[in-house]
Amino acid sequence: MKRTKIIDVLKRTDFGAEVLVKGWVRTRRGSKSVSFIALNDGSTIKNVQIVADNEKFDEDLLKDITTGACISVTGTLVESQGSGQAVEVQATQIELLGACPADYPMQKKGQSFEYMRKYAHLRLRTNTFGAVFRIRHNMAMAIHRYFHEHGFCYFNTPIITASDAEGAGEMFQVTTLDLARTGKEEKVPYDRDFFGKKASLTVSGQLEGELGATALGAIYTFGPTFRAENSNTPRHLAEFWMIEPEVAFMDQTELMDLEEDFIKYCVQWALDYCMDDLEFLNKMIDKNLIATLQSVVKEDFVRLTYAEGLQILEEAVKKGQKFEFPITGWGMDLSSEHERYLVETHFQRPVIMTNYPSEIKAFYMKKNEDGKTMQGTDVLFPRIGEIIGGSVREENYEKLVGEIEARGMEEKDYGWYLDTRKYGSCPHAGFGLGFERLILFVTGMQNIRDVIPFPRTPKSAEF
């Protein structure tokens, strides 16, 4: 007999039919004569209730049906008498596939997230993490679907790079040298290292993504990126996933349209396909979760220059608004609290902020004709602050070389990147989205370590 997934069993109405379900016991309760087993198989946050007449089953078997145990149940699909579910399974056969000893670390309800992080391999079996990772899956699907439908090519930029062109953050070194021996020689023997030179883990696929876009027209990356920053905060991971689309022939307005349309598509997907999980998280994690998601999808995003944003913040300070980091005027980097003030308090909807001062942004961004601002298009979100960082890219060879030199960078390190501007250059634009930031937003979770299965942070790379 073929197993039916619990998500499918719960939709069936052919009462009287024989079904086979398998899964893990969430709880078992009942009386002397009857057991009610809540069974979950990961296909949905909902459990199916198994009803077992105790006298029909071996006493030892029933004793082993504890929280966490894995069982296989054959039974009859019946209309449920209790509230909260439409169907239940009247068990005729129960097989114990795997018992669960009493020292099972996920035994109790209400364990702290910090406690559960130590058991990242078992927390996956809880309601909260089941919901989070089903939503994470759905967001990945929404992203691939969106770009595929819009004619983008999924483009795998390299993870290991010996290029000196990145420099967007502290990098991890990748080596096959024996660390017990390097340092004994006059200089590190990179000629004997695997790649014949110093190699690192990528901090961004954007530069290589531009190579793809200026050939295939429109590409997106979706892969892991790395920052060796010693930041122990609820917002930082040493290993995280990024989505970086790049589009040939796209201007600043089209880029903002893309960013807004894309992120609304993802959030709408969650509302359309993840409502069971969202309802659980709305109840347990953030009472405003669903309302926030709905409002993001409904509202037009505000489009605002950095200068206008700064002015609003300065006026707010005059009116008594307190910020941890002061508003110091033109050229300052906005922090998350400033971004959230604009989004949550002032406009009460997402903001796309444009035309930042060039000096606080990267060398590859296209400058406006005023010579002091650049065509950035960052998306600021409630609860998160900056969720997307985007810009039009400088496509003019001379201007780009000028910027590289003005910043004291080495032109020779950018030879392959500059070739895109040397040979058939084209205007283009793109953005980066930190995948885990999107998942934080869509799930209502507070700590980024709780939205990736096995978080990598300083001093922690278990599993």
Added chain:
Amino acid sequence: MKRTKIIDVLKRTDFGAEVLVKGWVRTRRGSKSVSFIALNDGSTIKNVQIVADNEKFDEDLLKDITTGACISVTGTLVESQGSGQAVEVQATQIELLGACPADYPMQKKGQSFEYMRKYAHLRLRTNTFGAVFRIRHNMAMAIHRYFHEHGFCYFNTPIITASDAEGAGEMFQVTTLDLARTGKEEKVPYDRDFFGKKASLTVSGQLEGELGATALGAIYTFGPTFRAENSNTPRHLAEFWMIEPEVAFMDQTELMDLEEDFIKYCVQWALDYCMDDLEFLNKMIDKNLIATLQSVVKEDFVRLTYAEGLQILEEAVKKGQKFEFPITGWGMDLSSEHERYLVETHFQRPVIMTNYPSEIKAFYMKKNEDGKTMQGTDVLFPRIGEIIGGSVREENYEKLVGEIEARGMEEKDYGWYLDTRKYGSCPHAGFGLGFERLILFVTGMQNIRDVIPFPRTPKSAEF
């Protein structure tokens, strides 16, 4: 006016309409009075022909319209007079977006793949690599679509791991220590390293994938994996992408059904959605490409035990078949030539080989009751040999610990992995597919370095 992608222009029949196209010049030919420009924007392998009356355009502009240049063309959509295309664009305005100097490395046709690998950032603009990377994109979409439709969760296993549990190959070390100083001390100061201990790049996400499957029911990974093997061959990369599904409650027959159904779905997707690119590759790279793809989709895969396979090979040798590596009998590892003999010569269709000797396979595979074979399910393909490696996993705690000990591995390194067998263990199975091997098969390309944008191999990590 809004730009139309060339893939869409070529489908239009509203002759007389004004259109705007942008792209890169593939060739320009013509007479004194008229220019024919073949324009490509990466959206399709097909070019749109631009017809320009030379006298309407500036002579200097026309001079700059050389192979590789980027231009924007406004014009009238007309029915094509020539053969080979249905529509062309009679240019009214041409703007040069980026000229292409005469030293453009992708200037000539017929350059060798070896030459083009040096220009991996520009080879993307050629017909062959455009076709390969559009197909690569489509295969990624097919994979995500297949698993999503079948209720699998996309599950991101870690890239950096400090776990000692992998050991499926040589690993790259990841560090933030200063290599010029390590080795000066008595031992490597891992307490000062980023993760507080030795960390490496993953060689497989399978073990962590099993944690996901035994919680969420069915998961798949799709991410980069790494092998620090000093292999300079057309089949090896130091960085490659793997797909690794794991499914709770799946047995060996169901696993074989999944493997066959999955890979046929991918190949059928290529036939359905990539025919323009396949026709090009069929003409230029492998005259049997499309026929091979069609036959794989049509034929039932042979299901064959290792013992049966060995017998066929031994009989073939008796009949005069020569192999580079001899058939040495039970316990030998089949090499690619043996696998291809079975698939290409003997059966002339794909083979799923089962029940290998346990000692040549990994510790986590489930043993059969005979005590000497295990429930493996590798898929062997024409041209490729092993394209999928799969097995049922050993779910019994004691048996698994016994296998770990028998192989001289350390039980303590596998604590978190063994927990899945300790707490609510369930039967499960899964497989691994090397993404680039699939792309080799579907594109007909010969060298694995030509199916990933920026290949990483010994002494090479450019871009």
